[in-house]
Amino acid sequence: MLKKTLAGIGAGALLFGLSACGGGDDGDGGDGLIVGFAQVGAESAWRTANTDSVKAAAEADDRIAELKFVDGQQEQDRQIEAVRNFITQQVDVIVLAPVVETGWTDVLQEAEDAGIPVVLADRGVEAADEDLYVTRLGSDFTEEGRKAGQWTVETFADDADGTRILELQGTTGSAPANDRKTGFFEVLDAEGLDYELVDSQSGDFTAENGKSVMETFVTTHGLDGIDLLYAHNDEMGLGAIQAIEEAGFEPGVDIQIIIVDGSAAGFQAGVDGKLNYIVECNPAFGAQLMDVVVQVEAGESVEKFTPVEEGVFTADQFEAELPNRQF
Numbered sequence: 302m303l304k305k306t307l308a309g310i311g312a313g314a315l316l317f318g319l320s321a322c323g324g325g326d327d328g329d330g331g332d333g334l335i336v337g338f339a340q341v342g343a344e345s346a347w348r349t350a351n352t353d354s355v356k357a358a359a360e361a362d363d364r365i366a367e368l369k370f371v372d373g374q375q376e377q378d379r380q381i382e383a384v385r386n387f388i389t390q391q392v393d394v395i396v397l398a399p400v401v402e403t404g405w406t407d408v409l410q411e412a413e414d415a416g417i418p419v420v421l422a423d424r425g426v427e428a429a430d431e432d433l434y435v436t437r438l439g440s441d442f443t444e445e446g447r448k449a450g451q452w453t454v455e456t457f458a459d460d461a462d463g464t465r466i467l468e469l470q471g472t473t474g475s476a477p478a479n480d481r482k483t484g485f486f487e488v489l490d491a492e493g494l495d496y497e498l499v500d501s502q503s504g505d506f507t508a509e510n511g512k513s514v515m516e517t518f519v520t521t522h523g524l525d526g527i528d529l530l531y532a533h534n535d536e537m538g539l540g541a542i543q544a545i546e547e548a549g550f551e552p553g554v555d556i557q558i559i560i561v562d563g564s565a566a567g568f569q570a571g572v573d574g575k576l577n578y579i580v581e582c583n584p585a586f587g588a589q590l591m592d593v594v595v596q597v598e599a600g601e602s603v604e605k606f607t608p609v610e611e612g613v614f615t616a617d618q619f620e621a622e623l624p625n626r627q628f
C-alpha cells in the first residue's frame with residue numbers, strides 16, 4: 302500500500318517534470334505567474350486609468366496566469382491585509398502601490414521571509430525600508446513638483462508685492478504629496494522667488510475634499526490678493542475650481558491654478574480657461590510593470606527605480622493636447 306502510493310507520486314513527479322521541460326513555458330514549471338496587486342483605491346481618474354492599465358496588461362500577457370487585485374480604498378490597513386493574504390496564497394510576485402510612505406516594515410519583512418519579491422508600483426515607501434522591496438516603477442514626484450515650481454518662478458518673477466500661494470496637498474504622508482511639495486518649494490527657494498505660503502492643507506486627492514478645503518481657504522483668507530493655487534492632482538483642482546466659482550471669482554484669471562496628472566477633465570478645464578498649467582503624471586505603465594514583474598521573478602537584476610516619462614503643458618497647448626488624453 303505504502304509502496305504503491307510512493308510509486309504513484311514518483312510517476313506523477315516524472316510526468317510533471319517531463320511536461321515542464323517540454324512545455325517551453327516561462328520556466329516556473331506552471332502556466333505563468335500569479336501576481337497580487339494591492340492598489341491604493343479609486344480616488345481619481347489617474348487611479349482608475351492606472352488600475353485599467355495594469356489589469357489590461359496582465360490579461361494580455363501570456364507570462365501572467367492571474368492578477369489578484371485588491372482595492373485598498375485609501376486605507377493602509379486594508380492594503381496590509383491584502384499583502385498578508387497574497388503571502389498566504391503564495392503568489393509569485395507582490396505588487397504594492399503604498400497609500401502612505403511609512404508603516405510597511407513588518408509586512409514587507411513577512412513577504413521577504415516568505416521568499417516573495419515585492420515590486421512597488423506608483424508610490425514609494427520611506428528610505429528605511431529600501432532593502433525590503435526589489436524595485437519601484439512610477440513617477441518622479443519630486444521632479445513633478447520642480448516643474449510646477451519652475452513655471453511659478455517664471456510666471457511670477459515680476460510680481461513686485463510677492464506671490465501669495467495656496468496649496469492643496471495630496472493624501473497626508475503619501476509619497477506624491479510629500480515629494481510634490483518638496484520639489485515645488487525647493488525651486489521657489491533656490492530661485493529666490495518672493496512668496497508667501499498663505500495656507501496648505503490636504504484634500505486627500507479627491508474632488509470632494511479639494512472643494513471643501515478650498516471653501517475653507519476662501520472663508521479664512523478671502524481670495525483677494527491670492528495669486529496661485531497649487532493642487533497636487535486634477536480632482537482637488539477641479540473641486541477647488543467649483544468652490545472658487547461659487548465664491549464669485551474666476552478660476553484661472555482671478556487666481557492662477559496648477560494641477561498635476563493631466564486627465565481629459567483637467568485639460569478640458571484648461572481649454573475653458575479655468576486653470577493655467579498642467580504637470581503630467583502618467584498612469585499607463587501596465588505593460589512596463591508586467592516586464593518588471595517577470596524579470597524580478599526570474600531573479601534578474603533591475604534598477605531600484607524606473608521613472609515613467611512625463612511632460613508639462615501651458616495654456617497655449619491645452620486644446621491641441623486634449624484629444625490625446627487617455628484618461
Ligand code: GYE
Pocket residue numbers: 344345346347348423424440477506533534535536561562582
Ligand atoms: O497623482 C493622484 C492619485 O500616486 C501618482 O494618486 C499617484 C497620485 C495621482 O490619487 O491623482
